Amino acid sequence: MTSDQRVVVIGGGLAGLRLAQRLGPAAAVTVLGEETHAPYNRVLLAEVLAGRYAPEVTALPAPGPVLRRGVRAVRVDRAERVVHCDDGTVARYDTLVLATGSNAVLPPLRGLFEPEGRELPDGVHAFRTMDDCLALSAALRPGVRAVVIGGGLLGVSATRALAARGAQVVLAQQGEHLMERQLDAGASALLHTHLTSLGVEIHTECRVRGLTTSAARGSGGSAPGNGAALGQRRVTGVELADGYRLDADVVVLACGVRPRTGLAQAAGLEVRKGIVVDDHLRTSDPRIHAIGDCAEHDGQVYGLAGAALEQADALATVLTGAPAPYTGTRALTRLTLGGAENGSLDLAAFGETTALPGDDVVRLADATRRTYRKVVVRGDRLVGGVLLGELSTVGALARTWEGGEAPHDLFHLLTDDGGH
Known part of the structure; x- marks a missing residue:
């Protein structure tokens, strides 16, 4: 890539x-950012919602003039190599990155x-963007009744x-236990206990059937929330499939995420679960690449910050003429639950946490200390693990897993004292 080649990044x-x-300041890069907020780290939104961080703490390094904020790409013309934007402008590219x-x-x-409607009832919130986070935060007060639908990481x-x-x-x-994608039943049980100790009521194997609503009384009324317009629907409860009803002032939809592939589909690119890319992160059009949550590589859509960063780094080497094939990301999930005021619970999970027939499993649990450590070994390779409560050994375990090394002494890897 030469400095006069135009790279347009949508996102x-x-x-x-x-x-x-x-790519650096010498590259002719334009980034089209749909959100009007300064760029932020989405991983930290829960800390903003909890009141531990101010929104500005989540800010990413200032991108400078390469970023056009509040501009949404609406169409990609592959023949003309042009991106059409919602403000009427166009961005011409030699290389396009989705x-x-x-x-x-x-x-x-x-x-x-409502029929033919796409507006959520007042009090119902997704939890994905800074706008979602701020709107949800504004609706909260001590004692407000909140129902969260979805027991995954989000x-x-x-x-x-x-x-x-x-x-x-x-x-x-809806599933049998919390965070099914990352945790096994034993680790999830500890997580369940921790959340319960914070006053959370948990229903597993529980399917939500619908919401109950009533007409909001407007900004001058006494209905809880952030001032709904007169006549707008307000959520009042959640109906479960077994007929049980949960009263709710606030409902949070945390049912997962779906890759944004609409632009790619409309442009005729190959899309399955995500936008399909090869080992150089190229789509079915060699002038267009895809990275991050929208990209599908080797059948995998990661949806994790670590994978997004690795893909961005790999694509930078491709575009600067020193390509090294992207072979996938070995993702480590880390989460801290709770704060100092109520005792925190640290969690880490990587690889395959559910053993297959013939796998060896080493598990150490201490209910008193609220710690749980488990690793799965297949043949002579560490293929996955989960740790709760104490993460001092996660670095050594992750390096062994990422390097495909044979673990010589699992007790030393799992504990600080060799298991004594």
Whole structure:
């Protein structure tokens, strides 16, 4: 890539800005960012919601003039190599990078939308963007009744943040246990106990059927919330499939995320779960690349910050003429639940945490200290693990896993004292 080649990046989040940073000021880069906020680290939104961080703490390094904020790309013309924007402008490219991220999944719940409508009832919030976070934060007060739908990583993060703000929180999870993608049943049980100790009511194997609503009384009325317009629907409760009803002033939809692929599909690029890319992060059009939450590499859509950063770094080497194939990301999930005022619970999970027949499993648990450590070994390789409560050994375990090394002494890897 020469300095006069135009690189247009659609998406002003972590992946897009990391790529612009790696390409450097000499590159002719334009980043189109749909959000009007200064770029921020989405991973820290739960800390903002909990009141531990001010929004400005989440800011990413200032991207400078390469970023156009508040500009949404609406169409890609591959023949003309032009991106059309919602403000009427166009951005011409030699190389186009799609870093469009993902959207919150809005489940098909009865009462979520009115016929032909797309407006959520007042009090119902997704939890994906800074706007989502600030709107939800404005709706909170001590004792507010909040129901979180979804017990994955996003739902658990939102739940503990709401509890920290003094809300009465109910967590509804359709699966058998919390954070099923990252944790096994034993680790999830400890997480369940921790959240319960924060006052959270948890329902697992629980399917939400719909929402109940009533007409809001307007900004001058006494209905809780952030001042709904007169006649707007306000959520009053959550209906479960078994007929049980949960009263709610606030409902948080934390049902996962879905890659944003609309632009790519409309442009005729290959899309499956995400925008399909090869080992050089090229789409089916060699002039267009995709990175981050929207990209699917080797059948995998990661949806994690670590993978987004690795892909941005790999693409920077491709575009600067020193390509090294991207072979995938070995993702480590880390989370801190709770704050100093109520005791925190640290969590880390990596690789395959559920053993297959023939795998060896080493598990150490201490209910009194609220610690749980488990690793899965297949043949002579460490293939996954999960740790709760004490993460001092996670670095050594992760290095062994990432390097594909044979673990010589699992007790030393799992403990600080060799298991004594």
